[in-house]
Structure formats: C-alpha cells, structure tokens
Amino acid sequence: MVYILLIIFWASISSSSGQQYYDYSDCSLDPDSYPGSRYTCNSSQKSCLTFLVYRANQQFQTLSNVTDLFQVNPDESNEVLRLNNLTSPSKMLPPGREVLIPINCSCSGQFFQANFSYVVPGSTTYSDIACSVFESLLKSRTLGEENQLQENDLKAGSKLHVPLKCACPDDFSSSKGVKYLVTYPFVEGDTLDLLRMKFGISLEDLCAANLLAPNPTVYPNTTFLIPLKKYPIMNLQITDSQPPSPGFLPTIDIETTGQSKLRTLYVVGSAVGFCLVLVALLVCGLYVKALRKWKVERLLSFNARSSCSIASPRSAQTARSSTNSCLSPDLLVGVTYSLCNYSIDELKRATKGFSEDARTGDQAYKGMIDNVQVMIKQMRFEDTRQVVDVHSKINHINIVSLHGFCYGENVTPWPYIVLELPSNGCLRDCLFNQSNYLRWHKRTQIAFDVATGLHYLHHCIFPTYAHLSVNSRNIFLTTSWRAKLGNVRPLKRNSSISSSVKGWVAPEYLLHGSVSEKVDIFAFGVVLLELLSAREDMDGRLFKDSTGFLGGASEGGCFERLRSFMDPALKQDYPLAEALCLAVLAKACVEDDPLHRPSMDDIMKVLARMV
C-alpha cells in the first residue's frame, strides 16, 4: 500500500515537472515506442549554450581532433582547453578520456538538437556513424531520418547533417537553479554512482532530470542528461578509480492511470476485500481446528525460504565458459546476481541443434543442460535486457528463475535466454491429464504456492510488480508438485493489450487496459476455479453459471451444486468444506468490480490455514 502510494506520488511529481525521458534502448535499435530517443522541446527557453561529453578514442585521439569533429569555433579553443584542464590541443589523450565540448542547442520543431555536419570518410553505415563516431550522441534512426541518402549510397565525401541530442532546462528545472543539461553518453562500466561523483551532484537530481525512479538500471550506448547548476567541472580523478559495484533496484513500476482515482480504488478495494475475506475466514475457521499439526510445521519449513526478507541478490557474476563465451557484456551491465554465460554450442547440444522435437513454441525450445531441464527462448536484444532486468529484482522459490543467456551467433543476432523448466510441465496439462490426476492436497498446495509468488511480486519488491498473465499455462509444477509462476516479463508501456490477452481476464484490463495488482487477483480466481473443476473456460460464462449458487440467493442444494462443479477425477475424495472455502474465495477474486476483490494479503491468510 505504502509502495503504491509512493509510486503514485513519484509519478505525480515527475509528470508535473516535464523533464526528459531516458531511452533505455541501444543507439542502433529503434523500438519506435520509446520516448526519449530525442529530447522534446517543451519549455519557454528555445535555445541555450550547453555541453556534451565525448571520449577520446583510436580515431579521435587529441583535443583538436575532437574539436574538429564538433566544429568548435577556433576562437573558443582556449576556453575548451581550460574547460578540460588541458594545456595543449595536440596532446595525445588516453583512450576513454572524457572531454567536455560546448554546443549550441536549439529547438527545431518538436525536438532539441545541436546541428553538426559530418563528411563520410569511406563506406560506412548510419549505425556506425551514430553509435561509434558520435558515441551514441544520437540514434542511428534519427541520423537516417534526417538525411535523405539511402544507407547503401553512403560513400566517401557524402556530407551528412548530424542532429545531436541535447536539451535546455525547462521552466521547472530553471526555477530550481539548473543552468545546463549536459548530454552524457553511457559506455560499458558506467554507473550512476560514478556519474554522480564525476559531476558532484546527487543521485536524486540525476534520476529526476531523466524521469527515472531512484536507483534505475542504465545501459551502455544510451545518453543521460546531467543537470548542472553551475559551469561544469569534471572530476577526472574518479574516472581512473575502480568503479564501485553497481546497486540494483527496480526500474519497472506499475502503470498508474488516473492516479487519484486509483488511490481511492485501492483504499476502498482493500476495505471491501477485507470484509469479504472475513466472511471467507469464518467459513474456513470451522476447518482450521481439524488441521493436523504436522501440516503447519511443513508449511513453516517451506516458507522460511520464501519470506520477504530474503530477496537478496545472489553472489557475484559467474562466468561459465570463459573461452568460447557468446555472452555480450552489454547485457550484463549493472547485473549483480549470478547468471550463466552459455555458449551457442551448449545450447545446440541441449536442443539437438534446435530441432523440431525440442521446440515447444514460437522461438522456444526445451532441453537439458547439466542434467537440469531448461527452457531456451530467443528474443530481441532489447527484450532480453528487460527480462534480465526484471529477473535481477526477483528471486523467489515460487517464481521460475532465469539461469542465464547466450548472445547468439552472427547469423542469428538475437540472444537466447535460458530459464528453469520445472519437470512436471504446466498446470493446465496436469489438470487435463485425467489418468494421473492431481489429488486435493496437491491442488491446495499449488494454490498456496501461486499465491505466495504473487504476494511476493505485489508486496515484497519495490516498486511493486503486477504479473498480468497469470493463468494455468504460465504456472509450472516441479517434481514434488510445487508450483512456480512463469513468464514474468517486463511490462510493456502502452502496448496494445487486447491482442495478447487470451482467456477470461479482468474486465477493466480488457476494456480500458487498466493495469494493477487487481488484474492478477482476478486471474488467480480463475486459476482457483480451474483447480477445483479442472475445466478451462475461455470467456468465463461457464464459471459464472456454475458458481452463481455461491451468491447466497439460491436456497439449499449448495453442496450438491458444488459437487457437480468439482473435477470428477477427484471422485469426492476431498473435504467439501475446504472446496467450498476455495470456491467462495475464487468467486470474490473474479468480481467484475476490482474494488470488491480481496488483496493477495487477504488471500494468503485464507490459504495458509488450509495447506
């Protein structure tokens, strides 16, 4: 609750200030939905003097090489020397030495830009110019768009217009004393901590200027804006020191639409949910006394491993196959938990050369690596980074874990991720299998495990996280029939949901794309109904009909109707009152009105008494 309010608070301060968005995606990639691939000009200040940071490299080794590239006015060369604490423009700079270059930034249409021209020295690509020569100070897509030339026609002598990313402080930042927004390109090994020390500003200010929640993960080949209140001075001593180990904290937060409405929604929702659960508790209470003590002990011993407090990062990075590694270091920036570095040969061996037999879905394969069953999925570079990012914040026994990944071959440049694949497959298949049916106590255990995993996502990490695709195909069972939630993915901002949504889902999500934990609660209710009946219901009509009797309107026959709803494979080999208790809980979860659904906290209280 407090977290949600914090997020809402955060979202409201950031939207009122109108700073610039950080674009997570690699310089050469252009997921077109990303804000921040250029900085928008939305302030009364339409142009300004500002700075950018450039690093000396093989091609541009001296300050004069760099000032030539950026067409710095010769009158200003002394100023540039002073700015960079150098005495001679022709002194060789160590590779990676950062220099500050003053630029004129101005608003051109929708975006800020600093105009430069570049004469192509030989055959090259837009991505090479934008990402290597100009060190990601603009995206290759922007460069392509601003120049009419086809990429194939780039040849020695072609003159390109190069609009570099820059920004002027908006009215809000100016009122706080920010004078310059320096464009800084991130490279591998950079952390916000280093940046903070180099420029002597606080992490909060850094993050706020880039519209990021505190402690985000940042990536190489992207740019960051550094808000400075005075003329820049870079502390170069820091550059040489050992980078401190990067901290890890979430970047993905739950979309909050209609913030104040949502706030009331949560308050009221929890209150109503709690009342409903009190009723459910009363029903269940009758059963609690009958529980045997060993069950409680079993529960405690299991849960000692899955409480909120142990979500600590695992040990430092482990390199598996250091010689023929195919892991791109780009993916690992900022990752402080252990991930394996698989070689493409290992993956080929595991999947028999990505054979049809091993295929389990679109771009997904299963296989064995070191006698452990794994799922291998190929996905876009950007998505892989986000999956790594999400999993780096999640470590829970009831959530399928990420073992590692592999950068892929040159021919197939998309990376692979390697995930745990619990051996008994997905819950839907297990429920479908009538011959080897799930006994009652396994089903309550599965419900409890799923609830524990969701409770962790909703309450134990920060910012809180909504899974949004909880269903019986995304729940996997281990050899000992414990459940793990799979398919934990980064939330796509503003992506169209309707196409990806399958089955009976929360109506507010389907209709308005409204995203909150309550969507997961609804989905959990559906999973409970499937556990009870083993049926699958794509539109909810069947489930609504068969649980209508729980409304209390109908008189008598309640147990009869429950029995007819239950999975016939159970053959009445289950405690009727427990089944009723789960059915009541499920019904509360699938209420149309999210306000009436209980919270995961409430659900845990009910289930913990049953397992």
Ligand SMILES: *[C@@H]1O[C@H](CO)[C@@H](O)[C@H](O)[C@H]1NC(C)=O
């Ligand atoms: C600036 O942003 C605000 C909201 O963020 C918007 O209402 C306004 O129209 C924008 N102004 C310009 C000039 O784009």
Ligand SMILES: *[C@@H]1O[C@H](CO)[C@@H](O)[C@H](O)[C@H]1NC(C)=O
């Ligand atoms: C860099 O400067 C040196 C001399 O200062 C010059 O010889 C060299 O050609 C320059 N390189 C580029 C890429 O301009």
Ligand SMILES: *[C@@H]1O[C@H](CO)[C@@H](O)[C@H](O)[C@H]1NC(C)=O
């Ligand atoms: C500038 O360089 C001199 C030596 O070249 C060094 O002693 C001094 O600390 C540097 N100043 C800053 C602010 O880095």
Ligand SMILES: *[C@@H]1O[C@H](CO)[C@@H](O)[C@H](O)[C@H]1NC(C)=O
């Ligand atoms: C910025 O523009 C002014 C006037 O147009 C010019 O005098 C100055 O040299 C420019 N500064 C840079 C860094 O290009």
Ligand SMILES: *[C@@H]1O[C@H](CO)[C@@H](O)[C@H](O)[C@H]1NC(C)=O
């Ligand atoms: C920068 O280039 C754009 C064309 O892309 C042009 O419209 C704009 O006037 C130029 N700005 C300056 C300050 O020269």
Ligand SMILES: *[C@@H]1O[C@H](CO)[C@@H](O)[C@H](O)[C@H]1NC(C)=O
């Ligand atoms: C990303 O940045 C690294 C340096 O940190 C550079 O070597 C590499 O070429 C860049 N990647 C792309 C795709 O430009």
